Amino acid sequence: MTRPEAPAQAGAPAQAGAELKGRYTAADLGVFTRDEASRFAPRGEGDPQADAVLAWELLYRLEPELYDRLATAERLHPGVVGWLPRDLGRIAEVGAGAGRLTMELIERGQHISAVEPALPLRRILRRKLAAADHGDRVRVIPGFFDDLPLPDGFADLVVACSAFTPAPGHGGQAGLAEMERVCRPGGLVAIIWPNNLDWLAAHGYRYVSFPGPMSVQFGSHHEAVELAEIFYPQAAGEIRRRGARQVPFEVLGINPPRDLAFRVLPG
Ligand SMILES: C[S@@+](CC[C@H](N)C(=O)[O-])C[C@H]1O[C@@H](n2cnc3c(N)ncnc32)[C@H](O)[C@@H]1O
Numbered sequence: 001m002t003r004p005e006a007p008a009q010a011g012a013p014a015q016a017g018a019e020l021k022g023r024y025t026a027a028d029l030g031v032f033t034r035d036e037a038s039r040f041a042p043r044g045e046g047d048p049q050a051d052a053v054l055a056w057e058l059l060y061r062l063e064p065e066l067y068d069r070l071a072t073a074e075r076l077h078p079g080v081v082g083w084l085p086r087d088l089g090r091i092a093e094v095g096a097g098a099g100r101l102t103m104e105l106i107e108r109g110q111h112i113s114a115v116e117p118a119l120p121l122r123r124i125l126r127r128k129l130a131a132a133d134h135g136d137r138v139r140v141i142p143g144f145f146d147d148l149p150l151p152d153g154f155a156d157l158v159v160a161c162s163a164f165t166p167a168p169g170h171g172g173q174a175g176l177a178e179m180e181r182v183c184r185p186g187g188l189v190a191i192i193w194p195n196n197l198d199w200l201a202a203h204g205y206r207y208v209s210f211p212g213p214m215s216v217q218f219g220s221h222h223e224a225v226e227l228a229e230i231f232y233p234q235a236a237g238e239i240r241r242r243g244a245r246q247v248p249f250e251v252l253g254i255n256p257p258r259d260l261a262f263r264v265l266p267g
Pocket of ligand 1: 039060071094095096097098099100101115116117118121143144145146160161162163164169170171
Protein backbone atom coordinates (compact mmCIF):
# COMPACT_ATOMS: atom_id res chain seq x y z
CA MET A 1 0.00 0.00 0.00
CA THR A 2 1.39 3.42 -0.93
CA ARG A 3 1.04 6.17 1.59
CA PRO A 4 1.07 9.91 1.00
CA GLU A 5 4.35 11.57 1.95
CA ALA A 6 2.85 14.13 4.33
CA PRO A 7 5.16 17.05 5.06
CA ALA A 8 6.96 16.75 8.36
CA GLN A 9 6.19 19.51 10.81
CA ALA A 10 9.30 21.37 11.84
CA GLY A 11 8.25 21.21 15.46
CA ALA A 12 10.39 22.45 18.31
CA PRO A 13 10.50 20.40 21.51
CA ALA A 14 8.19 21.54 24.26
CA GLN A 15 11.27 22.04 26.44
CA ALA A 16 14.56 22.21 24.55
CA GLY A 17 17.29 20.47 26.54
CA ALA A 18 14.75 18.54 28.60
CA GLU A 19 15.11 14.81 29.06
CA LEU A 20 13.14 12.69 26.60
CA LYS A 21 10.47 11.85 29.16
CA GLY A 22 9.43 15.49 29.51
CA ARG A 23 10.32 16.74 26.06
CA TYR A 24 6.96 16.46 24.28
CA THR A 25 3.31 16.77 25.18
CA ALA A 26 0.03 15.35 23.89
CA ALA A 27 -0.19 18.47 21.70
CA ASP A 28 2.70 17.08 19.63
CA LEU A 29 0.70 13.98 18.59
CA GLY A 30 -0.58 16.03 15.64
CA VAL A 31 2.73 15.35 13.86
CA PHE A 32 1.64 11.77 13.17
CA THR A 33 0.06 10.83 9.85
CA ARG A 34 -3.24 8.99 10.09
CA ASP A 35 -1.51 5.63 9.57
CA GLU A 36 1.08 6.45 12.24
CA ALA A 37 -1.52 7.63 14.73
CA SER A 38 -3.53 4.43 14.28
CA ARG A 39 -0.48 2.45 15.43
CA PHE A 40 1.21 4.73 17.95
CA ALA A 41 -1.68 6.68 19.46
CA PRO A 42 -4.90 4.73 18.83
CA ARG A 43 -8.09 6.70 19.51
CA GLY A 44 -5.99 9.87 19.29
CA GLU A 45 -4.88 9.42 22.87
CA GLY A 46 -1.48 9.14 24.47
CA ASP A 47 0.80 10.97 26.86
CA PRO A 48 4.46 11.02 25.78
CA GLN A 49 5.42 12.07 29.31
CA ALA A 50 4.08 8.77 30.62
CA ASP A 51 4.75 6.56 27.59
CA ALA A 52 8.43 6.35 26.60
CA VAL A 53 7.68 4.45 23.38
CA LEU A 54 5.44 7.29 22.23
CA ALA A 55 8.12 9.85 23.14
CA TRP A 56 10.63 8.01 20.89
CA GLU A 57 8.16 8.09 17.99
CA LEU A 58 7.78 11.86 18.45
CA LEU A 59 11.56 12.25 18.61
CA TYR A 60 11.92 10.58 15.18
CA ARG A 61 9.56 13.15 13.69
CA LEU A 62 10.23 16.33 15.65
CA GLU A 63 13.98 16.07 16.25
CA PRO A 64 15.29 13.46 13.80
CA GLU A 65 18.84 14.87 13.75
CA LEU A 66 19.03 14.55 17.53
CA TYR A 67 17.97 10.92 17.26
CA ASP A 68 20.52 10.33 14.50
CA ARG A 69 23.34 11.66 16.70
CA LEU A 70 22.42 9.14 19.38
CA ALA A 71 22.07 6.19 16.98
CA THR A 72 25.39 7.08 15.34
CA ALA A 73 27.11 6.89 18.74
CA GLU A 74 25.43 3.59 19.65
CA ARG A 75 27.32 1.45 17.15
CA LEU A 76 26.44 -2.16 16.51
CA HIS A 77 28.88 -4.88 17.53
CA PRO A 78 30.85 -5.70 14.33
CA GLY A 79 30.08 -9.38 14.91
CA VAL A 80 26.39 -8.71 14.27
CA VAL A 81 26.87 -7.34 10.76
CA GLY A 82 29.67 -9.86 10.10
CA TRP A 83 27.27 -12.69 10.92
CA LEU A 84 24.75 -11.67 8.23
CA PRO A 85 25.09 -13.46 4.87
CA ARG A 86 26.99 -11.79 2.00
CA ASP A 87 26.45 -11.66 -1.77
CA LEU A 88 22.69 -11.53 -1.52
CA GLY A 89 20.35 -10.54 -4.31
CA ARG A 90 17.64 -8.70 -2.39
CA ILE A 91 17.48 -7.49 1.20
CA ALA A 92 14.49 -5.90 2.96
CA GLU A 93 15.08 -3.90 6.09
CA VAL A 94 12.12 -2.76 8.19
CA GLY A 95 12.29 0.24 10.52
CA ALA A 96 15.50 1.39 8.84
CA GLY A 97 15.52 4.74 10.65
CA ALA A 98 18.44 6.95 9.71
CA GLY A 99 20.36 3.95 8.42
CA ARG A 100 22.59 2.62 11.19
CA LEU A 101 22.23 -0.88 9.72
CA THR A 102 21.21 0.10 6.18
CA MET A 103 24.59 1.63 5.43
CA GLU A 104 26.20 -1.70 6.36
CA LEU A 105 23.81 -3.67 4.16
CA ILE A 106 24.92 -1.89 0.97
CA GLU A 107 27.89 -4.22 0.62
CA ARG A 108 25.82 -7.34 1.27
CA GLY A 109 23.11 -7.15 -1.37
CA GLN A 110 22.50 -5.93 -4.92
CA HIS A 111 19.12 -4.39 -4.04
CA ILE A 112 18.08 -3.21 -0.61
CA SER A 113 14.57 -2.03 0.22
CA ALA A 114 14.67 0.09 3.36
CA VAL A 115 11.17 0.46 4.83
CA GLU A 116 10.77 3.32 7.29
CA PRO A 117 7.56 5.03 8.41
CA ALA A 118 9.01 8.33 9.70
CA LEU A 119 9.46 10.78 6.82
CA PRO A 120 12.19 12.84 8.57
CA LEU A 121 14.28 9.71 9.09
CA ARG A 122 13.78 8.65 5.47
CA ARG A 123 15.13 12.06 4.47
CA ILE A 124 18.27 11.62 6.59
CA LEU A 125 18.79 8.14 5.22
CA ARG A 126 18.43 9.34 1.62
CA ARG A 127 20.96 12.09 2.30
CA LYS A 128 23.48 9.54 3.62
CA LEU A 129 22.87 7.21 0.69
CA ALA A 130 23.40 10.00 -1.83
CA ALA A 131 26.92 10.44 -0.43
CA ALA A 132 27.74 6.73 -0.20
CA ASP A 133 29.40 4.40 -2.69
CA HIS A 134 26.68 2.17 -4.18
CA GLY A 135 24.03 4.11 -2.25
CA ASP A 136 21.79 3.73 -5.32
CA ARG A 137 21.37 0.06 -4.43
CA VAL A 138 19.01 1.17 -1.66
CA ARG A 139 15.37 2.12 -2.23
CA VAL A 140 13.92 3.97 0.76
CA ILE A 141 10.17 3.49 1.09
CA PRO A 142 7.44 4.24 3.64
CA GLY A 143 5.71 1.35 5.37
CA PHE A 144 4.99 -0.50 8.59
CA PHE A 145 5.83 -3.95 9.93
CA ASP A 146 2.22 -5.08 9.81
CA ASP A 147 1.66 -3.95 6.19
CA LEU A 148 4.92 -4.21 4.26
CA PRO A 149 4.80 -2.72 0.74
CA LEU A 150 6.76 -5.65 -0.72
CA PRO A 151 5.69 -8.83 -2.55
CA ASP A 152 5.66 -12.39 -1.19
CA GLY A 153 9.07 -14.10 -1.19
CA PHE A 154 10.75 -10.85 -2.23
CA ALA A 155 14.02 -10.95 -0.27
CA ASP A 156 16.81 -13.34 0.66
CA LEU A 157 17.18 -11.53 3.97
CA VAL A 158 14.50 -9.62 5.88
CA VAL A 159 15.96 -7.77 8.82
CA ALA A 160 15.06 -5.24 11.50
CA CYS A 161 17.46 -3.51 13.88
CA SER A 162 16.31 -2.01 17.17
CA ALA A 163 12.85 -1.63 15.71
CA PHE A 164 10.75 -4.80 16.10
CA THR A 165 8.91 -5.51 19.35
CA PRO A 166 6.02 -7.87 20.16
CA ALA A 167 3.74 -4.83 20.65
CA PRO A 168 1.24 -4.58 17.76
CA GLY A 169 2.21 -0.96 16.88
CA HIS A 170 5.85 -1.94 16.53
CA GLY A 171 5.60 -5.31 14.86
CA GLY A 172 3.82 -7.91 16.96
CA GLN A 173 2.33 -11.09 15.58
CA ALA A 174 1.20 -9.44 12.35
CA GLY A 175 4.58 -7.78 11.83
CA LEU A 176 6.53 -10.99 12.23
CA ALA A 177 4.16 -12.74 9.82
CA GLU A 178 4.72 -9.93 7.31
CA MET A 179 8.52 -10.18 7.59
CA GLU A 180 8.24 -13.93 6.95
CA ARG A 181 5.84 -13.40 4.04
CA VAL A 182 8.32 -11.06 2.34
CA CYS A 183 11.21 -13.50 2.86
CA ARG A 184 11.76 -16.17 0.19
CA PRO A 185 11.60 -19.89 1.09
CA GLY A 186 15.00 -20.82 2.56
CA GLY A 187 15.75 -17.15 3.30
CA LEU A 188 16.68 -15.57 6.61
CA VAL A 189 14.64 -13.36 8.92
CA ALA A 190 16.77 -11.57 11.52
CA ILE A 191 15.83 -9.32 14.42
CA ILE A 192 18.89 -7.38 15.57
CA TRP A 193 19.12 -6.07 19.16
CA PRO A 194 15.93 -7.91 20.09
CA ASN A 195 14.04 -6.82 23.17
CA ASN A 196 11.93 -9.90 23.93
CA LEU A 197 13.86 -13.13 23.52
CA ASP A 198 11.24 -15.42 25.06
CA TRP A 199 8.57 -14.18 22.66
CA LEU A 200 10.85 -14.68 19.66
CA ALA A 201 12.00 -18.12 20.88
CA ALA A 202 8.34 -19.14 21.16
CA HIS A 203 8.02 -18.17 17.47
CA GLY A 204 10.91 -20.43 16.44
CA TYR A 205 13.73 -17.87 16.55
CA ARG A 206 17.25 -18.84 17.60
CA TYR A 207 19.66 -16.47 19.32
CA VAL A 208 23.26 -15.34 18.79
CA SER A 209 25.24 -12.91 20.94
CA PHE A 210 28.76 -11.57 20.40
CA PRO A 211 31.06 -11.06 23.39
CA GLY A 212 33.43 -8.30 24.44
CA PRO A 213 33.27 -4.88 26.08
CA MET A 214 31.12 -2.31 24.29
CA SER A 215 30.93 1.44 24.66
CA VAL A 216 28.83 4.17 23.15
CA GLN A 217 31.16 6.29 21.01
CA PHE A 218 30.03 9.88 21.39
CA GLY A 219 31.76 12.51 19.27
CA SER A 220 33.13 14.31 22.33
CA HIS A 221 32.78 14.35 26.09
CA HIS A 222 30.57 17.41 25.69
CA GLU A 223 28.24 15.44 23.41
CA ALA A 224 28.26 12.48 25.80
CA VAL A 225 26.99 14.72 28.62
CA GLU A 226 24.52 16.57 26.38
CA LEU A 227 22.93 13.40 24.99
CA ALA A 228 23.01 11.57 28.34
CA GLU A 229 21.06 14.41 29.95
CA ILE A 230 18.34 13.83 27.38
CA PHE A 231 18.38 10.05 26.92
CA TYR A 232 20.12 8.62 30.01
CA PRO A 233 19.64 11.24 32.75
CA GLN A 234 20.35 8.72 35.52
CA ALA A 235 23.87 8.25 34.10
CA ALA A 236 24.66 11.90 33.29
CA GLY A 237 26.47 12.60 36.57
CA GLU A 238 28.75 9.60 36.18
CA ILE A 239 29.47 10.48 32.53
CA ARG A 240 30.35 14.03 33.53
CA ARG A 241 32.68 12.71 36.23
CA ARG A 242 34.45 10.28 33.87
CA GLY A 243 35.36 13.04 31.42
CA ALA A 244 35.51 10.65 28.43
CA ARG A 245 33.68 10.55 25.09
CA GLN A 246 33.35 6.76 25.26
CA VAL A 247 30.77 5.45 27.70
CA PRO A 248 30.44 1.72 28.52
CA PHE A 249 26.89 0.47 28.00
CA GLU A 250 26.83 -0.67 31.64
CA VAL A 251 27.10 2.97 32.73
CA LEU A 252 23.96 3.74 30.73
CA GLY A 253 22.19 0.72 32.17
CA ILE A 254 21.15 -0.74 28.81
CA ASN A 255 22.06 -3.98 27.06
CA PRO A 256 24.51 -3.37 24.19
CA PRO A 257 23.64 -3.96 20.51
CA ARG A 258 25.55 -7.21 20.39
CA ASP A 259 22.87 -9.79 19.61
CA LEU A 260 20.24 -11.01 17.20
CA ALA A 261 17.43 -13.53 16.88
CA PHE A 262 16.95 -15.33 13.58
CA ARG A 263 14.93 -17.92 11.71
CA VAL A 264 15.77 -19.65 8.44
CA LEU A 265 12.48 -20.25 6.65
CA PRO A 266 11.76 -23.73 5.31
CA GLY A 267 13.05 -24.10 1.74
C1 LIG B 1 15.24 2.82 17.50
S1 LIG B 1 14.85 3.19 15.83
C2 LIG B 1 16.01 2.14 14.98
C3 LIG B 1 16.29 2.61 13.60
C4 LIG B 1 17.36 1.82 12.85
N1 LIG B 1 16.91 0.49 12.53
C5 LIG B 1 18.64 1.78 13.63
O1 LIG B 1 19.01 0.71 14.14
O2 LIG B 1 19.27 2.83 13.79
C6 LIG B 1 13.30 2.35 15.60
C7 LIG B 1 12.76 2.52 14.20
O3 LIG B 1 11.60 1.72 14.01
C8 LIG B 1 10.68 2.45 13.25
N2 LIG B 1 9.32 1.92 13.52
C9 LIG B 1 8.56 2.14 14.61
N3 LIG B 1 7.37 1.52 14.47
C10 LIG B 1 7.40 0.90 13.27
C11 LIG B 1 6.46 0.11 12.56
N4 LIG B 1 5.26 -0.19 13.05
N5 LIG B 1 6.82 -0.38 11.36
C12 LIG B 1 8.06 -0.11 10.85
N6 LIG B 1 8.98 0.65 11.48
C13 LIG B 1 8.66 1.15 12.67
C14 LIG B 1 10.86 3.87 13.73
O4 LIG B 1 10.31 4.81 12.83
C15 LIG B 1 12.37 3.95 13.85
O5 LIG B 1 12.98 4.30 12.65
